[in-house]
Amino acid sequence: MSEKIKVLYVDDEHLNVLLFEMNFSKKFDVVTGQDAFAGLDLLDKNPDIKVVISDMRMPEMNGLQFIDKAREKFSDKKYFILTGFDITPEIREALEKKIILKYFMKPFNMKEIEGAIYEVV
DSSP states (O other): OOSOOEEEEEOSOHHHHHHHHHHHTTTSEEEEESSHHHHHHHHHHOTTEEEEEEESOOSSSOHHHHHHHHHHHOTTSEEEEEESSOOOHHHHHHHHTTSSSEEEESSOOHHHHHHHHHHHO
């Protein structure tokens, strides 16, 4: 593969951000944001981002609210949710409406996330 796929990971928990970077930076060009507002800013500054993975539970704006806002301006990206909790009606609806392509459970499964990224790009 000549050029790494650029992936944005948004999570308010610093440890999760570090773990994501450590686990995926060899295969992907990983950009990270600490909250939804940083994520929106990073999307503005990095038009070559192909995949967005967001934590569900974050202060001020949850992952689906962030993705809704991001999709208004960046409809060409592929969106995923990462959660430490069981699937909620809100996540199920987002899947049914194709707002997100998939949701991943924490602790994350590297092979599952990697496979999903390669599948959609």
